Amino acid sequence: MSYAVIWQQAGQPSVTGRLEFVDGWIVLSGRPLGGSPTRCSVALDEVADVHLERSRDAQGGRGRRLLVVGGTNGTRIEVASLEGPGALHELADELTTRRV
Amino acid sequence: MANGASTSTGADELGTGCLRLLTQLFATEERDRRRLARELHDEIAQSLTSLLLGLRSLEQASIETGVAADAVAPLRELAVTTIEDIRRLSVELRPRALDDYGLATALERMLAAWERSTGIEVAFTANLSQAELPGELATGLYRIAEELMTNIVKHAHARHVSIVLTRKTEAVVMIVEDDGQGFDPPGARIGIAVARARAASLGGRLSIESSAAGASVVVEAPLPRRVMR
Numbered sequence: 498m499s500y501a502v503i504w505q506q507a508g509q510p511s512v513t514g515r516l517e518f519v520d521g522w523i524v525l526s527g528r529p530l531g532g533s534p535t536r537c538s539v540a541l542d543e544v545a546d547v548h549l550e551r552s553r554d555a556q557g558g559r560g561r562r563l564l565v566v567g568g569t570n571g572t573r574i575e576v577a578s579l580e581g582p583g584a585l586h587e588l589a590d591e592l593t594t595r596r597v
Numbered sequence: 598m599a600n601g602a603s604t605s606t607g608a609d610e611l612g613t614g615c616l617r618l619l620t621q622l623f624a625t626e627e628r629d630r631r632r633l634a635r636e637l638h639d640e641i642a643q644s645l646t647s648l649l650l651g652l653r654s655l656e657q658a659s660i661e662t663g664v665a666a667d668a669v670a671p672l673r674e675l676a677v678t679t680i681e682d683i684r685r686l687s688v689e690l691r692p693r694a695l696d697d698y699g700l701a702t703a704l705e706r707m708l709a710a711w712e713r714s715t716g717i718e719v720a721f722t723a724n725l726s727q728a729e730l731p732g733e734l735a736t737g738l739y740r741i742a743e744e745l746m747t748n749i750v751k752h753a754h755a756r757h758v759s760i761v762l763t764r765k766t767e768a769v770v771m772i773v774e775d776d777g778q779g780f781d782p783p784g785a786r787i788g789i790a791v792a793r794a795r796a797a798s799l800g801g802r803l804s805i806e807s808s809a810a811g812a813s814v815v816v817e818a819p820l821p822r823r824v825m826r
Contacts, residue, residue: 498787501750503714513715515751528754530716534778551678562640579714579750581689583632586639 500588501579502527506537506572516576516588518595523566525574537574545569547592549585552577564589618794625791636686644679648672692739700735701725701762704742708760711746717755723762730769731821737799738762738771741792741816745773748788753777753812764820768801771816779807792816 499517504525512535514527523544526536546567552560552575564576564585578584651672658668687693695703701723708719730738742760749755755777762771780786789805792814796803801818 499751501747513717513750514754526754527750528756534754579711580747581629581632582636582686583629583634586635587628587632 498591500584503577503579504537505575512537513579518591523592525576539566539568539572539574541592541596543569544592544596547589547596549589564592566592615794615797618790618797621787622791622794625787633686633690641679641682641686644675644682648675648679651675695735695739696732699726700730700738703735703739704760704762707739707743708746708758711750715750717750718757720757720759721762722760725762725764725769734769734799734818734820737795738769738816738818741795741803742771742773744788744792744795745814748780748786748792749773749775749777749812751788752780752786755811765817768817768819773814773816774811776811779809779812 499515501514502516502525503511503513504516504527505511510529510532512525512527512529514525514534516523516525518524518541519538521541523539523541524536525538526534528534544566546565548565550563550565552563554560561577562585564578566574566576568574576585576588578588651668655668655672658664692703692707694706704723705721708721711717712719746758749758753775755775757776759774760771762769764770780789789803793803796816796818799818801816804815804817806813
Protein backbone atom coordinates (compact mmCIF):
# COMPACT_ATOMS: atom_id res chain seq x y z
CA MET A 498 0.00 0.00 0.00
CA SER A 499 1.39 3.39 -0.97
CA TYR A 500 -0.02 6.91 -0.86
CA ALA A 501 0.29 9.74 -3.39
CA VAL A 502 1.69 12.66 -1.41
CA ILE A 503 3.57 15.93 -1.45
CA TRP A 504 6.22 15.99 1.24
CA GLN A 505 8.67 18.55 2.50
CA GLN A 506 11.52 18.70 4.97
CA ALA A 507 12.48 21.98 6.63
CA GLY A 508 14.42 24.20 4.25
CA GLN A 509 14.00 21.80 1.34
CA PRO A 510 11.78 22.06 -1.75
CA SER A 511 8.53 20.14 -1.70
CA VAL A 512 8.53 16.78 -3.46
CA THR A 513 5.65 15.12 -5.30
CA GLY A 514 5.62 11.35 -5.10
CA ARG A 515 4.63 8.54 -2.77
CA LEU A 516 4.84 7.39 0.80
CA GLU A 517 5.04 3.70 1.65
CA PHE A 518 5.98 1.50 4.53
CA VAL A 519 8.88 -0.85 3.90
CA ASP A 520 9.71 -3.17 6.79
CA GLY A 521 10.34 -0.80 9.70
CA TRP A 522 10.74 2.31 7.60
CA ILE A 523 8.70 5.14 6.20
CA VAL A 524 9.96 5.61 2.67
CA LEU A 525 9.21 8.81 0.77
CA SER A 526 10.19 9.09 -2.88
CA GLY A 527 9.41 11.46 -5.70
CA ARG A 528 10.58 14.42 -7.69
CA PRO A 529 10.83 18.07 -6.59
CA LEU A 530 9.65 20.68 -9.07
CA GLY A 531 12.39 21.01 -11.69
CA GLY A 532 14.68 18.62 -9.82
CA SER A 533 15.81 15.02 -9.97
CA PRO A 534 14.10 12.05 -8.29
CA THR A 535 14.85 11.91 -4.59
CA ARG A 536 14.18 9.63 -1.63
CA CYS A 537 13.95 9.96 2.12
CA SER A 538 13.64 7.20 4.71
CA VAL A 539 12.76 7.42 8.38
CA ALA A 540 12.97 4.46 10.74
CA LEU A 541 9.68 3.97 12.53
CA ASP A 542 11.46 3.60 15.86
CA GLU A 543 13.02 7.03 15.32
CA VAL A 544 9.64 8.73 14.97
CA ALA A 545 8.97 10.83 18.06
CA ASP A 546 5.74 12.52 17.03
CA VAL A 547 2.91 12.13 14.52
CA HIS A 548 0.13 14.68 14.33
CA LEU A 549 -2.14 16.51 11.94
CA GLU A 550 -2.04 20.26 11.61
CA ARG A 551 -3.18 22.99 9.28
CA SER A 552 -0.57 24.94 7.31
CA ARG A 553 -0.79 28.72 6.91
CA ASP A 554 -1.31 30.12 3.44
CA ALA A 555 0.53 33.12 1.96
CA GLN A 556 -1.95 35.51 3.55
CA GLY A 557 -1.58 33.93 6.98
CA GLY A 558 -4.91 32.15 6.74
CA ARG A 559 -5.57 28.46 7.33
CA GLY A 560 -4.08 26.44 4.49
CA ARG A 561 -4.13 22.75 3.63
CA ARG A 562 -4.05 19.96 6.18
CA LEU A 563 -0.73 18.25 6.82
CA LEU A 564 0.55 15.15 8.51
CA VAL A 565 3.63 16.10 10.50
CA VAL A 566 6.22 13.44 11.29
CA GLY A 567 8.75 14.48 13.90
CA GLY A 568 11.97 12.52 14.36
CA THR A 569 13.86 11.87 17.60
CA ASN A 570 16.75 13.87 16.09
CA GLY A 571 14.57 16.93 15.60
CA THR A 572 13.76 16.43 11.93
CA ARG A 573 10.31 17.44 10.77
CA ILE A 574 8.61 16.19 7.63
CA GLU A 575 5.32 17.63 6.43
CA VAL A 576 3.14 15.38 4.28
CA ALA A 577 0.09 16.48 2.27
CA SER A 578 -2.13 13.87 0.66
CA LEU A 579 -3.20 13.78 -2.99
CA GLU A 580 -5.56 10.90 -2.38
CA GLY A 581 -8.75 12.60 -1.37
CA PRO A 582 -10.96 12.56 1.72
CA GLY A 583 -9.68 10.96 4.87
CA ALA A 584 -6.40 9.71 3.46
CA LEU A 585 -4.29 11.72 5.91
CA HIS A 586 -6.22 10.29 8.87
CA GLU A 587 -5.74 6.79 7.47
CA LEU A 588 -2.04 7.47 7.04
CA ALA A 589 -1.74 8.88 10.57
CA ASP A 590 -3.51 5.79 11.96
CA GLU A 591 -1.27 3.50 9.95
CA LEU A 592 1.83 5.28 11.19
CA THR A 593 0.69 5.21 14.79
CA THR A 594 -0.19 1.51 14.59
CA ARG A 595 3.13 0.58 13.02
CA ARG A 596 5.08 2.54 15.65
CA VAL A 597 3.54 0.52 18.50
CA MET B 598 10.88 -0.96 -14.10
CA ALA B 599 10.10 -2.70 -17.35
CA ASN B 600 11.38 -1.27 -20.61
CA GLY B 601 9.29 -1.60 -23.75
CA ALA B 602 6.63 -3.52 -21.89
CA SER B 603 3.14 -3.58 -23.28
CA THR B 604 -0.11 -5.13 -22.15
CA SER B 605 -3.72 -4.88 -23.15
CA THR B 606 -6.76 -5.95 -21.21
CA GLY B 607 -10.42 -5.99 -22.11
CA ALA B 608 -13.52 -7.48 -20.58
CA ASP B 609 -13.20 -10.81 -22.44
CA GLU B 610 -9.60 -11.27 -21.40
CA LEU B 611 -10.24 -10.59 -17.74
CA GLY B 612 -11.89 -13.99 -17.39
CA THR B 613 -11.19 -15.63 -14.09
CA GLY B 614 -9.30 -12.60 -12.85
CA CYS B 615 -12.39 -10.44 -13.21
CA LEU B 616 -13.83 -11.37 -9.86
CA ARG B 617 -10.56 -10.59 -8.10
CA LEU B 618 -10.30 -7.22 -9.83
CA LEU B 619 -13.87 -6.32 -9.02
CA THR B 620 -13.29 -7.32 -5.42
CA GLN B 621 -10.34 -4.91 -5.33
CA LEU B 622 -12.57 -2.28 -6.88
CA PHE B 623 -15.26 -2.73 -4.27
CA ALA B 624 -12.69 -2.70 -1.49
CA THR B 625 -11.24 0.53 -2.80
CA GLU B 626 -14.67 2.09 -2.98
CA GLU B 627 -15.43 1.00 0.57
CA ARG B 628 -12.14 2.48 1.77
CA ASP B 629 -13.03 5.77 0.08
CA ARG B 630 -16.39 5.81 1.83
CA ARG B 631 -14.72 5.11 5.14
CA ARG B 632 -12.27 7.95 4.52
CA LEU B 633 -15.14 10.27 3.73
CA ALA B 634 -17.02 9.34 6.88
CA ARG B 635 -13.88 9.92 8.92
CA GLU B 636 -13.28 13.28 7.29
CA LEU B 637 -16.83 14.41 7.95
CA HIS B 638 -16.77 13.24 11.54
CA ASP B 639 -13.27 14.28 12.60
CA GLU B 640 -12.79 17.47 10.63
CA ILE B 641 -15.99 19.15 9.57
CA ALA B 642 -18.06 18.21 12.61
CA GLN B 643 -15.21 19.26 14.92
CA SER B 644 -14.83 22.58 13.13
CA LEU B 645 -18.52 23.30 13.26
CA THR B 646 -18.57 22.42 16.96
CA SER B 647 -15.71 24.86 17.59
CA LEU B 648 -17.61 27.44 15.59
CA LEU B 649 -20.69 26.91 17.70
CA LEU B 650 -18.76 27.17 20.99
CA GLY B 651 -17.05 30.32 19.75
CA LEU B 652 -20.30 31.89 18.76
CA ARG B 653 -21.73 31.16 22.19
CA SER B 654 -18.74 32.90 23.82
CA LEU B 655 -19.17 35.79 21.44
CA GLU B 656 -22.79 36.05 22.32
CA GLN B 657 -21.96 36.10 26.05
CA ALA B 658 -19.13 38.64 25.62
CA SER B 659 -21.15 40.99 23.55
CA ILE B 660 -23.91 40.89 26.11
CA GLU B 661 -21.45 41.78 28.90
CA THR B 662 -19.21 44.32 27.14
CA GLY B 663 -20.84 45.29 23.92
CA VAL B 664 -17.47 44.67 22.17
CA ALA B 665 -16.98 41.51 20.18
CA ALA B 666 -14.78 42.39 17.20
CA ASP B 667 -11.66 40.46 18.37
CA ALA B 668 -13.62 37.27 18.73
CA VAL B 669 -15.25 37.53 15.34
CA ALA B 670 -12.18 37.29 13.07
CA PRO B 671 -11.00 33.76 13.99
CA LEU B 672 -14.55 32.51 13.86
CA ARG B 673 -15.01 33.95 10.41
CA GLU B 674 -11.73 32.34 9.34
CA LEU B 675 -12.86 29.01 10.72
CA ALA B 676 -16.17 29.30 8.95
CA VAL B 677 -14.46 30.08 5.64
CA THR B 678 -12.08 27.12 6.00
CA THR B 679 -14.92 24.80 6.90
CA ILE B 680 -16.91 25.85 3.89
CA GLU B 681 -13.86 25.30 1.69
CA ASP B 682 -13.41 21.85 3.22
CA ILE B 683 -17.00 20.95 2.48
CA ARG B 684 -16.69 22.17 -1.10
CA ARG B 685 -13.48 20.21 -1.59
CA LEU B 686 -15.08 17.10 -0.15
CA SER B 687 -18.04 17.50 -2.40
CA VAL B 688 -15.88 17.81 -5.52
CA GLU B 689 -13.72 14.85 -4.53
CA LEU B 690 -16.77 12.73 -3.90
CA ARG B 691 -18.56 13.65 -7.08
CA PRO B 692 -17.51 16.65 -9.21
CA ARG B 693 -20.57 18.62 -10.12
CA ALA B 694 -18.96 19.67 -13.40
CA LEU B 695 -19.27 16.09 -14.56
CA ASP B 696 -23.05 16.34 -14.37
CA ASP B 697 -23.40 19.98 -15.36
CA TYR B 698 -20.83 20.40 -18.11
CA GLY B 699 -19.65 16.92 -19.09
CA LEU B 700 -16.46 14.91 -19.07
CA ALA B 701 -14.17 17.33 -20.91
CA THR B 702 -14.85 20.23 -18.53
CA ALA B 703 -14.67 18.02 -15.44
CA LEU B 704 -11.36 16.58 -16.59
CA GLU B 705 -10.02 20.02 -17.42
CA ARG B 706 -10.81 21.24 -13.89
CA MET B 707 -9.50 18.12 -12.21
CA LEU B 708 -6.25 18.22 -14.17
CA ALA B 709 -5.79 21.93 -13.45
CA ALA B 710 -6.04 21.12 -9.74
CA TRP B 711 -3.49 18.32 -10.11
CA GLU B 712 -1.14 20.69 -11.91
CA ARG B 713 -1.46 23.32 -9.17
CA SER B 714 -0.89 20.76 -6.42
CA THR B 715 1.95 18.76 -7.91
CA GLY B 716 3.78 21.08 -10.29
CA ILE B 717 3.55 18.40 -12.98
CA GLU B 718 2.64 20.10 -16.26
CA VAL B 719 -0.55 18.69 -17.73
CA ALA B 720 -1.66 19.25 -21.33
CA PHE B 721 -5.26 18.35 -22.01
CA THR B 722 -7.03 18.14 -25.36
CA ALA B 723 -10.63 17.08 -25.95
CA ASN B 724 -12.73 17.01 -29.06
CA LEU B 725 -16.08 15.74 -27.98
CA SER B 726 -19.11 17.45 -26.58
CA GLN B 727 -21.07 16.79 -23.42
CA ALA B 728 -23.99 15.43 -25.38
CA GLU B 729 -21.85 12.70 -26.91
CA LEU B 730 -21.28 10.69 -23.76
CA PRO B 731 -23.79 8.99 -21.48
CA GLY B 732 -23.28 9.56 -17.76
CA GLU B 733 -21.89 6.15 -16.85
CA LEU B 734 -19.29 6.32 -19.61
CA ALA B 735 -18.24 9.86 -18.63
CA THR B 736 -18.01 8.87 -14.97
CA GLY B 737 -16.01 5.74 -15.75
CA LEU B 738 -13.49 7.62 -17.89
CA TYR B 739 -13.20 10.37 -15.26
CA ARG B 740 -12.41 7.82 -12.53
CA ILE B 741 -9.91 6.08 -14.80
CA ALA B 742 -8.16 9.41 -15.40
CA GLU B 743 -8.02 9.97 -11.61
CA GLU B 744 -6.49 6.54 -11.06
CA LEU B 745 -3.92 7.08 -13.80
CA MET B 746 -2.92 10.52 -12.47
CA THR B 747 -2.47 9.07 -8.98
CA ASN B 748 -0.40 6.27 -10.46
CA ILE B 749 1.78 8.73 -12.35
CA VAL B 750 2.40 10.79 -9.21
CA LYS B 751 3.26 7.72 -7.15
CA HIS B 752 5.35 5.75 -9.57
CA ALA B 753 6.44 7.69 -12.67
CA HIS B 754 8.35 10.74 -11.35
CA ALA B 755 7.10 12.51 -14.48
CA ARG B 756 7.51 16.19 -15.39
CA HIS B 757 4.81 16.32 -18.05
CA VAL B 758 1.55 14.53 -18.66
CA SER B 759 -0.60 14.67 -21.78
CA ILE B 760 -4.22 13.59 -21.89
CA VAL B 761 -6.13 13.41 -25.15
CA LEU B 762 -9.81 12.63 -25.23
CA THR B 763 -11.26 11.96 -28.63
CA ARG B 764 -14.14 10.27 -30.38
CA LYS B 765 -13.88 7.59 -33.01
CA THR B 766 -16.85 6.34 -35.00
CA GLU B 767 -17.96 3.77 -32.47
CA ALA B 768 -15.84 4.50 -29.45
CA VAL B 769 -14.33 7.15 -27.23
CA VAL B 770 -10.59 7.02 -26.68
CA MET B 771 -8.55 8.52 -23.86
CA ILE B 772 -4.77 8.53 -24.17
CA VAL B 773 -2.69 9.36 -21.08
CA GLU B 774 1.02 9.79 -21.67
CA ASP B 775 3.80 10.81 -19.30
CA ASP B 776 7.55 11.35 -19.57
CA GLY B 777 8.40 9.55 -16.36
CA GLN B 778 10.47 6.45 -15.76
CA GLY B 779 7.77 4.00 -16.80
CA PHE B 780 6.30 1.23 -14.74
CA ASP B 781 5.85 -2.49 -14.89
CA PRO B 782 2.43 -3.26 -16.46
CA PRO B 783 2.24 -6.89 -15.27
CA GLY B 784 3.02 -5.75 -11.76
CA ALA B 785 -0.09 -5.81 -9.63
CA ARG B 786 -0.31 -2.11 -9.05
CA ILE B 787 -3.70 -1.59 -7.51
CA GLY B 788 -4.32 1.65 -9.39
CA ILE B 789 -3.79 0.04 -12.78
CA ALA B 790 -5.87 -2.97 -11.75
CA VAL B 791 -8.73 -0.69 -10.77
CA ALA B 792 -8.44 1.34 -14.00
CA ARG B 793 -8.51 -1.89 -16.01
CA ALA B 794 -11.54 -3.15 -14.16
CA ARG B 795 -13.31 0.16 -14.76
CA ALA B 796 -12.46 0.04 -18.49
CA ALA B 797 -13.72 -3.54 -18.66
CA SER B 798 -16.90 -2.54 -16.86
CA LEU B 799 -17.49 -0.02 -19.65
CA GLY B 800 -17.09 -2.81 -22.21
CA GLY B 801 -13.75 -1.37 -23.21
CA ARG B 802 -10.09 -2.10 -22.85
CA LEU B 803 -6.97 -0.52 -21.41
CA SER B 804 -3.56 -0.86 -23.04
CA ILE B 805 -0.22 0.13 -21.58
CA GLU B 806 3.09 0.75 -23.25
CA SER B 807 5.88 1.54 -20.87
CA SER B 808 9.57 2.28 -21.28
CA ALA B 809 12.29 4.11 -19.38
CA ALA B 810 11.23 7.25 -21.28
CA GLY B 811 7.65 7.19 -20.08
CA ALA B 812 4.36 5.41 -20.34
CA SER B 813 1.34 5.57 -22.59
CA VAL B 814 -2.03 4.28 -21.48
CA VAL B 815 -4.84 3.99 -24.02
CA VAL B 816 -8.39 3.50 -22.85
CA GLU B 817 -10.95 2.71 -25.52
CA ALA B 818 -14.60 2.32 -24.62
CA PRO B 819 -17.47 1.67 -27.05
CA LEU B 820 -20.18 4.27 -27.48
CA PRO B 821 -23.75 3.08 -26.96
CA ARG B 822 -25.72 2.68 -30.18
CA ARG B 823 -27.99 5.59 -29.32
CA VAL B 824 -24.92 7.87 -29.23
CA MET B 825 -23.42 6.56 -32.47
CA ARG B 826 -26.47 7.62 -34.46
